Amino acid sequence: MIRVLIADNEALMRAGVRLILENDDEIRIVAEAQNAREAVEACRVHTVDVALLDIRMPGNGISAVTEIARHSPRTRAVMLTAFGEEATVTSALRAGAHGYLLKDTGPHDLIDAVRRAAAGEPVLAPQVTRQLVDFRAKSGQGSDVASRRIANLTPTERDVLRLLGTGLSNAEIATRLHLSSGTVKAHISSILTRTDCTNRVQAAVLAQTAGLLD
Numbered sequence: 001m002i003r004v005l006i007a008d009n010e011a012l013m014r015a016g017v018r019l020i021l022e023n024d025d026e027i028r029i030v031a032e033a034q035n036a037r038e039a040v041e042a043c044r045v046h047t048v049d050v051a052l053l054d055i056r057m058p059g060n061g062i063s064a065v066t067e068i069a070r071h072s073p074r075t076r077a078v079m080l081t082a083f084g085e086e087a088t089v090t091s092a093l094r095a096g097a098h099g100y101l102l103k104d105t106g107p108h109d110l111i112d113a114v115r116r117a118a119a120g121e122p123v124l125a126p127q128v129t130r131q132l133v134d135f136r137a138k139s140g141q142g143s144d145v146a147s148r149r150i151a152n153l154t155p156t157e158r159d160v161l162r163l164l165g166t167g168l169s170n171a172e173i174a175t176r177l178h179l180s181s182g183t184v185k186a187h188i189s190s191i192l193t194r195t196d197c198t199n200r201v202q203a204a205v206l207a208q209t210a211g212l213l214d
Helices: 011-021 036-045 061-071 086-095 107-118 126-138 143-149 155-165 170-177 181-195 200-209
Strands: 002-007 027-033 050-053 076-081 099-102
Touching: 002 011, 002 036, 002 107, 011 027, 011 107, 027 036, 027 107, 036 050, 036 061, 050 061, 050 107, 061 076, 061 086, 076 086, 076 107, 086 099, 086 200, 099 107, 143 200, 155 170, 155 181, 155 200, 170 181, 181 200
Parallel strands: 002 027, 002 050, 050 076, 076 099
Antiparallel strands: none
């Protein structure tokens, strides 16, 4: 069972997300919140696997991500918002968000994203990923900088990072590379440390920026 928190100050939005997610028998909505304070408190009171947070709700969704990461580390915080500006996305990821989705995400994709986030996989709206890559290229934070960040990775770590960048799970990466899931998990931990990435989402963006997916 995947336990989900929906945090948005718009009641209609919360109801719509609930209606979509409750179509999946393995997802259960355990709490709703209208602001950042309520979202943080809900993650303390309930066991929450995935928290869907609006970035512009009262109290600031990014602040909620920071507090949830500090007090409820098992919870995967995913932004679900109408705002996809690069600075906003970057701030959310730096705060510890495990994903960033836009509110025009389709029902099937939203359910899939919740499942992936619960499994610890990176969740980024395609348009958000493209925007981050384009911005970094234009601002001098593009492929050259990204290439230097991955320069010290071993060949196997680069292969793992490349597949992680395509959104594959640990089990899928293990199958592709003929490794055990435990070995893949160890490689990902090493990759995050060596590239100074906070989570898999940042590593996935790095893989794309560095051209590993080309």
